[in-house]
Amino acid sequence: MEDRTFTASDGHIVAAYGWDRADPVGIVQIAHGMGEHAKRYAPVAKALNAAGYAVFATDHRGHGGTATTPLGWMGGDGWNRALADTFEFGLKLKDRHPQKPLVLLGHSMGSMLAQQFITRYGASIDALALSGSPGFKNAFGRIVPKIIARIESWRQGPDQASTLLQSLLFGNSNKPFEGPANTGPSSMGFEWLSRDPVEVKKYVDDPLCGFVLTTGSLVDLFAGAAAAQSAPCIAVIPKSLPVYCFAGSEDPVHTGKGDIERMLGMWRAAGMNHIEHRWYEGARHEVFNETNRDEVVRDLVAWLNKVTAG
Template sequence: MNHDVFWLPASNHCSLHVYQWLPAAPIRAVVLLAHGMAEHAGRYQRLGQALSAAGFALYAHDQRGHGRTAEHGTLGLFASHQGWDSVVNDLASLAQHIGQQHPGAPLFLFGHSMGSYIVQAYLLHHSASLQGAVLSGSNFQPPALYRAACVIARLEAWRQGPLGRSALIDWLSFGSFNKAFKPNRTGFDWLSRDSAEVDAYVADPLCGFRCTNRLWVDLLMGLEHISQPRHLAQIDPNLPILVMGGECDPVSAGKRLKDLVGALRLAGNQRVQLQLYPQARHELLNETNRDEVTAALIAWLEQGLTQGRPARSE
């Protein structure tokens, strides 16, 4: 099934470019997806087709500073001010739109990489209205580490300006990711074992770009906020959460996904599950075992529909 697209007005004079995949049969539930850094929602066509074939609708928007949404802003910039709050509020705007289009339909959130952090921030205030959440290719570090990294990002923003694109930040964040996969064929071998998928990413002008210093400041401030135990405790303890990733993903190295699950459990959530895939790298949905991953994801969503949850109020 092909996708449809539309523009959704959002805060601060921004319009979000949104993709939707709708099943032919009545909708069983809706999945709202937040993509990762330096990519865009159009890359999730295969997932949209698989979900719609199983009776699920998928909505995915190009986040601020990404994809076609960046046509009305700057590629690699959330916003000049309050960028983190803006991207989190965008999820709320799209969730509200979905509620109007599909009244009563259960809603799942799916966040990949950077999108998983934005989803976590959304969960702090809206988890009671959701059927479940999936965190893919995520990470967890102590808040102090994010505070220290934010100091570097602020210094780079002072040195280069907020719209500068720091080689230092790029090296500190992504510089070591390819080391485990030498000899390297591209700069993005760490994304997937599937060379065709890596080549498609490299050839896409809306993928792999260097983000602005301002976006990094926003992101690191957001990460520091969501990683604090007292904030994680705000998430509905009965919300089903699936944390999934590759054991060879350099973003998490498997260990930091286990740390994330541990932090969520310590904060009170006893319905969080961990699914690690041996040998898999960062983009599970573009990996060589993507059919296995997608089937497991759909099975988890179907299981989630059997769980009693409060009716959506949004």
């Protein structure tokens, strides 16, 4: 892995990482999730390297090596800046490997970013892969969190974390997985991420993991999520863009399977006809860290080989 940085168009220094290789089949750009960082994707990147792909990732604003303020605060207009960072970094990757297809792979919050990314910069990538996406929420799921986030941002300040919002977003996530049958004698509180306790413990022990965005950053995220599923934004997504959406059947983030099915249905209704979807039965949120992670990577590589072949 090569550590690097790049300077965004607003002057912000963004931490970036590369698992490069000579003459790759294609380029995979990873957008990580909330409360984590890009280095956690090293095992996935190495597997994709072995399959012929150059892999790169950045730490989003407020995360990992890019954070210049308390973790979780993406800064003023940070969500839109993260979208621009992703686009600008992708341009650099295409300069590095001209004529090679570029695939954006987003996980969780990174998938939310990617879902809005394709409404602004969809023509800049050749394919999109989504892991652990929350999908598209119904009206209640869109409006209520946004209102609460605005109130909390006004009450506490945009750069402060909110226990109320943390509880609203993740308070019930671990409950289905607690108890001796799932966790043994004690729970680490993040069993909802994976059935593999070793991987869960790595997350819990990582000082750069486990936080929630601050109130102001959540306001921006919810606004971006609402925009991504609006009809005018969906209408401008390139219709020929290949999409691969994969998730664990027991992932609490997508609230049953309906949220993802709503998203894919709206895209298909708009004329996007190159969409594939896969559920991993029994798997939880972080499918790349699941007990069947080798299967997940094999399936991803098979799809990548198909969409980059043409």
